[in-house]
Amino acid sequence: MSAEVKSAQSSEALARRIASVALDKKARDVVVLDMRDVVSYTDFLVIATGNTERQTHAIEDAVYQDLKHGEEGGRIPQRVEGRSEGRWILMDYLDAVVHIFTPAAREYYRLETLWGEVPELEVEDAEQAESA
Numbered sequence: 001m002s003a004e005v006k007s008a009q010s011s012e013a014l015a016r017r018i019a020s021v022a023l024d025k026k027a028r029d030v031v032v033l034d035m036r037d038v039v040s041y042t043d044f045l046v047i048a049t050g051n052t053e054r055q056t057h058a059i060e061d062a063v064y065q066d067l068k069h070g071e072e073g074g075r076i077p078q079r080v081e082g083r084s085e086g087r088w089i090l091m092d093y094l095d096a097v098v099h100i101f102t103p104a105a106r107e108y109y110r111l112e113t114l115w116g117e118v119p120e121l122e123v124e125d126a127e128q129a130e131s132a
Contacts (some may be wrong), residue, residue: 010095011036011043011044011095011096012034012043012044012121014044014067014075014093014095014096015032015043015044015046015095015096015121016032016121016123017066017067017070018046018063018067018093018096018098019032019046019048019121019123020123020124021059021062021063021066022046022048022059022062022063022098022100023123023124024062025050025055025058025059025062026050026051026055027048027049027050027055027059027100028048028049028050028051029047029048029049029106030046030047030048030049030123031045031046031047031048031112031120031123032044032045032046032047032120032121032123033045033046033047033112033115033118033119033120033121034118034119034120034121035115035118038115038118041097042092042094042095042096042097043095043096044095044096044097044121045096045097045098045099045111045115046096046097046098046099047099047101047106047111047112048098048099048100048101049100049101049102049103049106050100050101050102051102051103052102053085053086053087053102054086056086056087056089056100056101056102057083057086057089059089059100060080060083060089060091060098060100063091063098064076064077064080064091067093075093077091077092077093077098078092078093078094079092080092086102087101087102087104087105088100088101088102088105088109089101099111
């Protein structure tokens with residue numbers, strides 16, 4: 001298997017893992033957009049909504065902790081923006097960029113509309129993935 005194919009598989013696995021962790025923290029409307037044919041700065045966008053700023057922080061912390069200390073461990077984002085406000089938290093893992101919004105911020109920025117023609121991956125939470 002070529003390095004390019006492995007990289008594509010690992011970036012998709014990363015995006016799916018992030019989505020799963022967000023769902024485990026009760027994120028709503030979790031969407032994974034496949035950006036590989038559209039932009040050069042990332043392979044996937046993971047978009048999620050927390051009901052409150054407290055929940056967006058909880059989702060961000062769960063993603064951070066899981067990727068840093070989980071099975072593959074050692075992954076930390078290149079940067080995190082918006083943590084102090086919590087209305088829109090952006091986590092840049094290079095291969096996947098995570099956007100965690102409050103409902104009002106998600107409605108205002110409408111990233112799915114901006115990238116409307118981009119393919120979406122189906123996502124499932126960790127319990128569904130384990131039972132499949």
